[in-house]
Amino acid sequence: MAFDYDLFVIGGGSGGVRAARIAAAEGGARVGLAEESRMGGTCVIRGCVPKKLMVYASGFPKTFAEARAFGWDVDTPRFEWRKFRGALEAELNRLEAAYRNTLKTAGVVIHDTRAVLEDAHTVRLATGERFSTKHVLIATGGWPFVPSVPGAEFGVTSNEMFHLRDLPGRALIVGGGYIASEFACILNGFGVRVTQFYRGPQILRGFDDEARDHVAAGMISHGIDIRCMTDVRRLEKTDDGIRVTLLDGGEAEFDLVLFACGRRPNVAGMGLEALGVGIGDKGQIVVDEWSQTAVPSIYAVGDVTGTLNLTPIAIREGHAFADTVFRGVPVRADHDLVPSTVFTQPELGTVGLTEAEVRALGPVQIYTTSFRPMRSGFAGMADKVLMKLVVCVDTRKVLGCHIVGPEAGEMIQLAAIAVKMGATKEDFDRTVAVHPTMAEELVTMRKPVRA
Numbered sequence: 001m002a003f004d005y006d007l008f009v010i011g012g013g014s015g016g017v018r019a020a021r022i023a024a025a026e027g028g029a030r031v032g033l034a035e036e037s038r039m040g041g042t043c044v045i046r047g048c049v050p051k052k053l054m055v056y057a058s059g060f061p062k063t064f065a066e067a068r069a070f071g072w073d074v075d076t077p078r079f080e081w082r083k084f085r086g087a088l089e090a091e092l093n094r095l096e097a098a099y100r101n102t103l104k105t106a107g108v109v110i111h112d113t114r115a116v117l118e119d120a121h122t123v124r125l126a127t128g129e130r131f132s133t134k135h136v137l138i139a140t141g142g143w144p145f146v147p148s149v150p151g152a153e154f155g156v157t158s159n160e161m162f163h164l165r166d167l168p169g170r171a172l173i174v175g176g177g178y179i180a181s182e183f184a185c186i187l188n189g190f191g192v193r194v195t196q197f198y199r200g201p202q203i204l205r206g207f208d209d210e211a212r213d214h215v216a217a218g219m220i221s222h223g224i225d226i227r228c229m230t231d232v233r234r235l236e237k238t239d240d241g242i243r244v245t246l247l248d249g250g251e252a253e254f255d256l257v258l259f260a261c262g263r264r265p266n267v268a269g270m271g272l273e274a275l276g277v278g279i280g281d282k283g284q285i286v287v288d289e290w291s292q293t294a295v296p297s298i299y300a301v302g303d304v305t306g307t308l309n310l311t312p313i314a315i316r317e318g319h320a321f322a323d324t325v326f327r328g329v330p331v332r333a334d335h336d337l338v339p340s341t342v343f344t345q346p347e348l349g350t351v352g353l354t355e356a357e358v359r360a361l362g363p364v365q366i367y368t369t370s371f372r373p374m375r376s377g378f379a380g381m382a383d384k385v386l387m388k389l390v391v392c393v394d395t396r397k398v399l400g401c402h403i404v405g406p407e408a409g410e411m412i413q414l415a416a417i418a419v420k421m422g423a424t425k426e427d428f429d430r431t432v433a434v435h436p437t438m439a440e441e442l443v444t445m446r447k448p449v450r451a
């Protein structure tokens with residue numbers, strides 16, 4: 001049977017765009033792609049990219065303070081949110097156009113509309129058009145989850161954070177994960193009075209405990225009011241803002257409430273279950289190691305599969321899928337030892353196992369150091385860097401590396417190469433330090449602090 005397309009991709013985010021491009025440009029496939037929102041998806045339009053630009057923008061007050069200590073005369077600097085927001089929008093427009101061009105150059109046909117599946121080989125667009133296709137790739141990502149508390153509609157999600165008309169005076173962030181903690185720091189840097197509610201004992205659950213404590217202490221020292229073991233019971237609109245009732249009955253008022261309580265796979269209304277595509281307990285599309293669903297012609301990559309919600313993972317999965325299915329080169333995306341960074345202030349970079357995780361596996365040695373970095377130390381700031389290595393006693397391999405401090409994301413990327421290669425503590429030790437840097441502490445920790 002002749003199909004209209006060899007591949008139809010639903011979702012123009014990181015995973016879908018990569019798969020479409022490789023299948024078309026390198027696999028010679030006839031590819032269609034539908035995107036109902038803006039090309040680029042969560043990462044480019046409402047996630048990593050605008051977030052990182054906001055992290056940069058919000059970091060300047062600290063830079064100005066440091067500049068003064070280094071002898072610079074910095075007059076009262078002033079931040080204009082709307083000016084920044086305009087520049088941000090222009091940058092996102094540029095990136096979106098670049099994504100479109102890349103796809104067009106590769107020969108991918110873009111459909112700017114919503115697509116759903118009618119059967120295992122038929123895609124129906126919101127325009128009414130239907131296309132037959134040999135393969136389907138679902139790369140529809142995720143969507144913010146908002147807890148069903150009364151008045152939740154008065155809150156916003158990360159989607160709205162890039163379009164605020166004005167910055168709030170007082171903000172409440174609900175949640176303790178990546179997005180909550182990053183936005184707490186961003187708003188705090190902009191001069192917003194920030195309160196963060198987290199329902200558990202410490203923010204950033206899942207990361208190394210010592211690193212979590214270090215990040216939280218840094219955030220608190222920068223003025224963020226982190227309240228753990230707390231949650232929202234109700235929201236009400238008042239003349240002055242949003243009144244929040246806490247679980248214990250207490251009340252507080254804010255101008256903005258951000259729900260950053262996780263994200264859910266974006267599969268609603270796509271007709272997947274009826275086709276026999278497996279859906280997991282968190283709403284994710286169930287796939288095997290080749291990104292294939294229970295329906296052989298239907299594949300899925302990225303956040304919609306709920307594996308590791310990180311852009312580079314979606315890209316790798318999309319690329320591996322295209323290599324396997326359209327280039328005849330079987331590739332499985334590697335989900336082992338994936339480094340990541342939480343762009344809080346201070347930043348947290350991590351790769352490998354946490355101290356708690358390895359303790360369950362066998363004897364380990366913990367190397368850790370905490371110090372004031374030269375730059376902010378000179379400026380009289382109390383900020384401290386944390387470097388931590390988790391080492392297996394038997395193999396001497398570094399099983400985990402955790403860094404909290406400025407540019408931790410840049411440092412962990414490089415440390416992750418060594419960890420991925422199976423470097424031992426002795427390999428770290430025989431590497432000469434680059435002096436004076438923060439990262440040199442990674443190769444100069446001589447004695448374990450705990451065994």
Ligand code: NDP
Pocket residue numbers: 147174175176177178179180182198199200204205231260261262263308309310340341342343
């Ligand atoms: P996370 O899973 O990181 O955090 C969700 C937070 O919300 C947790 O603290 C969770 O608490 C809390 N929560 C969940 N449900 C409720 C509820 N009903 N009431 C109150 N609190 C609740 O999700 P995010 O939304 O922060 O981010 C989504 C994903 O996107 C991340 O997992 C990450 O993979 C990715 N991401 C990556 C970034 C990066 O690489 N820098 C940046 C942003 C996002 P608990 O811990 O108790 O479950």
